[in-house]
Amino acid sequence: MSDKKRLKNLPRLNSDKEAEDFVDSADLSEFDLSGFRPVNFEFENKSATISMRLPESQLALIKAEAKKRGMPYQRFIREMIQRGMKALHP
Numbered sequence: 001m002s003d004k005k006r007l008k009n010l011p012r013l014n015s016d017k018e019a020e021d022f023v024d025s026a027d028l029s030e031f032d033l034s035g036f037r038p039v040n041f042e043f044e045n046k047s048a049t050i051s052m053r054l055p056e057s058q059l060a061l062i063k064a065e066a067k068k069r070g071m072p073y074q075r076f077i078r079e080m081i082q083r084g085m086k087a088l089h090p
C-alpha cells in the first residue's frame with residue numbers, strides 16, 4: 001500500500017458563487033490540483049451587440065495579447081471594458 005494519500009477530483013462548479021463557497025469550505029490539500037488552470041467565468045448572457053472601428057494596429061495588439069493569455073480576443077475586450085468600469089466605479 002502506498003504512503004501517498006489518494007487525492008480527490010475537483011467538483012464541477014457552475015458559478016462564481018459555487019466556486020467561492022467551495023474554496024471557503026474545502027481543504028484544498030485533499031484535492032488533485034495538478035490539472036488546474038485558472039479560468040475566467042462568463043455566465044451572463046451576451047445579448048447586446050456593438051460595432052466599433054479600431055486602427056488595424058490596435059486590433060492586432062489586442063489579438064496578440066488575447067492569444068498570449070489563451071483567450072478569444074472578444075472576451076479579452078469584454079474583460080478590459082469590465083476592468084475599466086470597475087476602476088471608474090469601485
